[in-house]
Structures are given as C-alpha cells and as structure tokens.
Amino acid sequence: MSGIEDVASLAGVSKATVSRALSGRGYVSSETRTRVTEAAQSLGYVVSSSASSLVTGRTSNVGVIIPVINQWFFGSIIEGVERALLDRGYDLMLYNLTKSHAERTRVFEYFLVRKRVDAVIAVTLEITPEEAEQLLALGKPIAGIGGPLAGIPTLGIDDVEAARLATEHLLLLGHRDIMHVGGDLDEQMDFHVHTKRLKGYLQALEAAGIRYDEKSFVPTHFDIPGGYRAGKQILGDPRRRPTAIFAAADEVAIGIILAARELGLSVPEDLSVIGIDNHPLAEMFGLTSIEQRPDEQGELAVDWVIRQLEEPGWMPPTEHAYLPATLIIRSSTGRPRRTS
Amino acid sequence: MSGIEDVASLAGVSKATVSRALSGRGYVSSETRTRVTEAAQSLGYVVSSSASSLVTGRTSNVGVIIPVINQWFFGSIIEGVERALLDRGYDLMLYNLTKSHAERTRVFEYFLVRKRVDAVIAVTLEITPEEAEQLLALGKPIAGIGGPLAGIPTLGIDDVEAARLATEHLLLLGHRDIMHVGGDLDEQMDFHVHTKRLKGYLQALEAAGIRYDEKSFVPTHFDIPGGYRAGKQILGDPRRRPTAIFAAADEVAIGIILAARELGLSVPEDLSVIGIDNHPLAEMFGLTSIEQRPDEQGELAVDWVIRQLEEPGWMPPTEHAYLPATLIIRSSTGRPRRTS
DNA sequence: TAGGATTGTGGAAGCGTTTGCAGGCGTATG
DNA sequence: CATACGCCTGCAAACGCTTCCACAATCCTA
Numbered sequence: 059m060s061g062i063e064d065v066a067s068l069a070g071v072s073k074a075t076v077s078r079a080l081s082g083r084g085y086v087s088s089e090t091r092t093r094v095t096e097a098a099q100s101l102g103y104v105v106s107s108s109a110s111s112l113v114t115g116r117t118s119n120v121g122v123i124i125p126v127i128n129q130w131f132f133g134s135i136i137e138g139v140e141r142a143l144l145d146r147g148y149d150l151m152l153y154n155l156t157k158s159h160a161e162r163t164r165v166f167e168y169f170l171v172r173k174r175v176d177a178v179i180a181v182t183l184e185i186t187p188e189e190a191e192q193l194l195a196l197g198k199p200i201a202g203i204g205g206p207l208a209g210i211p212t213l214g215i216d217d218v219e220a221a222r223l224a225t226e227h228l229l230l231l232g233h234r235d236i237m238h239v240g241g242d243l244d245e246q247m248d249f250h251v252h253t254k255r256l257k258g259y260l261q262a263l264e265a266a267g268i269r270y271d272e273k274s275f276v277p278t279h280f281d282i283p284g285g286y287r288a289g290k291q292i293l294g295d296p297r298r299r300p301t302a303i304f305a306a307a308d309e310v311a312i313g314i315i316l317a318a319r320e321l322g323l324s325v326p327e328d329l330s331v332i333g334i335d336n337h338p339l340a341e342m343f344g345l346t347s348i349e350q351r352p353d354e355q356g357e358l359a360v361d362w363v364i365r366q367l368e369e370p371g372w373m374p375p376t377e378h379a380y381l382p383a384t385l386i387i388r389s390s391t392g393r394p395r396r397t398s
Numbered sequence: 399m400s401g402i403e404d405v406a407s408l409a410g411v412s413k414a415t416v417s418r419a420l421s422g423r424g425y426v427s428s429e430t431r432t433r434v435t436e437a438a439q440s441l442g443y444v445v446s447s448s449a450s451s452l453v454t455g456r457t458s459n460v461g462v463i464i465p466v467i468n469q470w471f472f473g474s475i476i477e478g479v480e481r482a483l484l485d486r487g488y489d490l491m492l493y494n495l496t497k498s499h500a501e502r503t504r505v506f507e508y509f510l511v512r513k514r515v516d517a518v519i520a521v522t523l524e525i526t527p528e529e530a531e532q533l534l535a536l537g538k539p540i541a542g543i544g545g546p547l548a549g550i551p552t553l554g555i556d557d558v559e560a561a562r563l564a565t566e567h568l569l570l571l572g573h574r575d576i577m578h579v580g581g582d583l584d585e586q587m588d589f590h591v592h593t594k595r596l597k598g599y600l601q602a603l604e605a606a607g608i609r610y611d612e613k614s615f616v617p618t619h620f621d622i623p624g625g626y627r628a629g630k631q632i633l634g635d636p637r638r639r640p641t642a643i644f645a646a647a648d649e650v651a652i653g654i655i656l657a658a659r660e661l662g663l664s665v666p667e668d669l670s671v672i673g674i675d676n677h678p679l680a681e682m683f684g685l686t687s688i689e690q691r692p693d694e695q696g697e698l699a700v701d702w703v704i705r706q707l708e709e710p711g712w713m714p715p716t717e718h719a720y721l722p723a724t725l726i727i728r729s730s731t732g733r734p735r736r737t738s
Numbered sequence: 739t740a741g742g743a744t745t746g747t748g749g750a751a752g753c754g755t756t757t758g759c760a761g762g763c764g765t766a767t768g
Numbered sequence: 769c770a771t772a773c774g775c776c777t778g779c780a781a782a783c784g785c786t787t788c789c790a791c792a793a794t795c796c797t798a
Contacts, residue, residue: 107785
C-alpha cells in the first residue's frame, strides 16, 4: 500500500500538493494535477479515509436506521437512499432496528455516536423523546421518513389524507357500507401510520354522514396473509358483508382479493377493494390504489441531509414535507351491486 | 466533544491507560478500569473511529455488494448479514450494484479500496475475472453468496440438486408431463442460477427416461407477475397443458397458481406446482417447495469473513459450502389426474 | 510602472487514537 | 537476600492525511 508520500515523490511535488490535486480543493496548476493523478494511478493509490476523516471530521457515511428490510415499502426506501447517496459520493451504513431494545440502545448510544456517520436518516422510527434528544445532540443532520415528529425534519405522505382519498373514492362510487382493514393499533412500529389511516377513513365517513360502526374496523397484519385472513373472516359471513373494503396497504388489499376470489365473490361486482401504496403487484390484481413512492422519499431525505452537510446553514424547507399521494384507479373498485 | 485527553485527566491517568481500559487490551487494574469507564461515561466520551482505525488499520466495517434489495431472497440475506454483523460489533456498508456499469466500476475501484471496509460479502454477483482479481488484491477477507466462483470462498444451496429434488418429487407422484418455468437464461444476474435449475430439471427427466421437449422450458421474469404471465400462456392452451410445473422460484410458482385459478383449473387436481425458496407466501398458497434460508446464508458468510479477520490464518473449510435445501410438501402437488 | 490580486507550491502543525518501550512495584523463586 | 517475573502505568512515536501560513510568481489595473 503506497501512501501520499510515494505519490508526492513520484510526481515531484509535496504531500500538500498531492492532497490538493486529488481532492480538488485549493489551487493546483492543471499541469501538476495531471502529473499527480497519473502518479497516483500508476501506484494504485487511494486516500485513506480514516486518515482523511480524522483531520476533516467527516466520514462520508450516512447512517440509515430502519425497522424492516424485507418489505416493499422499506426495501424501496433503502434503494432510493442508496442510489442517492452513492451518486453524491457517500456510503450507506445500514442499521436494522427490528429487534431487542438492547440492540436498539447499542445502536443509538454507541454506533451512531462513534463518529462513524455524518448524518442520519431514520425510517418510520418510533422514537422516544430521549432518543430524539440523543440524535439531535449528535449535532448531525437528521431526516425522518414518516412523522411528523417534533424537533426533527420529516417527510412522507399525509396518511390521513391518503386514507380519506381512498375512502372518498369508494363513497363516490356509491358505497355506503365500507369496512376498513388496517394495522393493529397496538403494534405500531412507526409514526402511528395505522391510527392515521383509520382516522382518514373515519373522517371520510363522517363527512359523508355515515355512522361508524366499530365492527367496521378490522386490524390485521400488514401483509398478504394478514389481508387474506381478515378477508376470509369478514367475507365469510354473508350477512355481515360490506360492499367495499378500504385496506390500509396494498398487500393487505391483495390478501383480501384472494380471500374474496376463494369465496367465489367477484371483484368489483360483489366487493370493491382499494389499498394504499401502488405496490408492484397492484397492477396484476387490477388493484385501485393510492400511489406513494418510497424510493423518492428516500432520495429526498438524502437530499435534505446532504445539503445540510454541504451548504452551511441550509435547512429543510419545512418541519414536515407532505409528499403527493395520488389515486390510481384500476378494476378492483366499481359501483356497488346492491344499494343499501 | 470530549477527547481521550479529557477522560484521562478526569480519571487521573494517562491517555495510554484510558485507551487500554476502554479497549480491553493490555494490563489495567480493575480499579483504574472502573474509574476510567466512569469518567468516560460522565463525559459522554466515545472513541473516534477514524483515529483508531488510522492507527490500527481496521475499520470495523464490512461491505456488502448486492444486486437487488427489494426481493425476498436478497432482503433476507441483508437481514441475516446485518444481524450477524451487529452482534459482533461490526457495521454494514451497503452497496447496491443493480445499475450502470459505471457505478459498478466506481464501487469496485474506489469505494471498496478506499480503506473503508475490513471485509467484503458479495451476493450473487456476476463478477468478471478482473473484478475477482481486484477483490482479492484488496487482501481482505471475501465471501460470496452464490457461486461457486473460482478463487473466492462461496456458499449457497446446490441449485442443480434443488431443481432435481423438485422435479423428482413431481416424477414420484407419477407426473410425466412436467414443464419448467424458470428465469431468462440471457439475463443472468448471478452465478447462473437459471441455467443450473434448468439443468437439475433436465437431469431428473433424463434419469426418469423422459425425453425433453424444448417447448417444455418457458423462461420468464423471476417474480409473481412473471409467473402469472407464463402460467396464462402455458395453461391457456388446453391441448398443450402439462400435468405439473416446476417453477424455479416460489414467486413464479405463485404466479402460475394464480393463473391456473383464473383459468378455472384446480391445484393440484388439474395441475401440480412446485417452487424453490419456501417464500413466506408459500404457506398461504399451500405451495410445495424446496426450502432455503437466505438469512442463514448471510450469517454464515459473516462468520467466514469475521473469523478470518479475528483468527489469523483461519480459512473457510471449503471453497464452496453447499447448504441444505429440503423439500417441504404442501397441497400444491399431488398425483396427476390423467396419466399420459 | 507600481501595487494589489490571483494563482501555485511547500513546510509544518495538527487530527485523536494505539502501542512499543521503559520503568516501578509487589511477589514468588532460587 | 538477590533475582526474576508478572502486573500496571506513562511517555512518546507513529498512523496518513488536510490545511494554515508563508512565500514566490504571474497577472491585472490604475
């Protein structure tokens, strides 16, 4: 492994000049620059990032804290974040905080603090006030996907609004008997997504003058099997069968559609189903959905933290940015067959 | 931010002793150790990893190169790797190499080399000889998931064997007319998985004395929609309908099942379907499958590289470790209705 | 043509750790 | 009682860069 010294002597300049030539900071004549570059090239020299971050105080790393990896929403965020970071010359340190509280503490108190990252992106992190405190105390740019969360800049779709949009679509089609299958309110892993989507649903119902029957909300797991089970349960009893279901996520919606099919119900003739996400599978199932783009959310979060890093004094435009969530109509929703 | 100096003076010892006390290397009386620990605690001191890696030459980072994130197999690997790394006190730097060749080169030549990682785990990476060369030239432990790949230690299931197992299961049930829906041979993203699974299928057919008709292999995308399209195409024509299909991945198999249902065929009465993976959705669809555990593959890869790092001279037991892939029988496979 | 601004380069001082070496002390060994 | 050895600690030298400062040379501009 050759050091900067070797490059310097091969190029016939000082270490200082090599550093300037390679980093592009400060004045270097273009002639020396090429000489240095060639010398570095021929020696296979690359700067030691530990040495350079020791003096500059920057690591070129961004930490990403995420509760799950293997789910479309979260995977897409990571992809977006990774892409954006790599584009700007930063590396991504991944922390999966799905597990024990012990590990969580360790990540917070130890890893993140240990001068290893320049900034932090926290994804739908149910964060305690102390933890938020800690993050802020790092003095490093932070962005949250999800939220809003007091004190740290966050971004994401407006979950209440998205849920209302979805429910309103069903109402507009003439449905009056609409159930909501959402996440379990007790096992919130994030910024109360489940509660918010339920809220949007309730708001829409109320605006339409429909009385809410608490049996109309069915909590389940946020995946296809969860939707399937809920669907089987709801649709199994013909007397208590709604004309439409608003599922809090596309995967849940798809599970419901599968359950409906199995019970011999046609969608949308016997049952309209709408979800949120515009999941890659939505198209195949003809699922009407509210689109959101987690990869773009990741990119925006990166933009926020990197700009704070590179443009001193820059701040995210708002405490919380509400991203667009638009209705995509497919074939899983239609007018109700029987009007109640 | 307080440095080691502050801790030293607060504890009334030298920097050297603080370093030894905190790192656990060298002799330190237990009394001073606690004094130092408390001092560090009260000052909120954490060592600067750049400073320490500058002198030790280790970063406590492991780089993971992976072509996709948002797919069950790959997501699970990342989860396994992350868990194992964090357990051992290492951090994970994620490189998603799905994109342009330019970016690929950049990662190889720049990021990985730049003294940023102690070891590399490459997941199903279609790697050129020069790239393998480069990786080895780093002089850092490397493990590949997938393979085998000459020169670097790899691990994974035996794809040929898994495919044969799957096909044999169908043969054993009495099927003679078995089609294979696999990946597109031209768009291999990895260690020729598609070719291998096709090969295992052919081997099983041959051993059973069944002549292979090249129309019996249908390539498609490796996901549910891909399987669905292939299924529609294959099953749409009643005259050319097999009694069983071996899908190269569970997601493809699920797509086929959905297509079959839509065409009014029952599984397994009219059509048996088997896949590979034991994907989380397999159970819901009653899908018979060959199980593999990507998360465990990730853990093993971590074990390999970390042991090389921490036990000088240690080497992975073999060039390539074949992990178990076991048949899980569910309800998507059964005896053929009509014997051909 | 003088003087300031701009450009280009080198010397040297760190950045915050780890670790080799040396020395001091206490205890076991001959 | 002298010697050896194990334990504990401090000093100071790296580790490989970046950047401040000084200085020189060149270029404008008045």
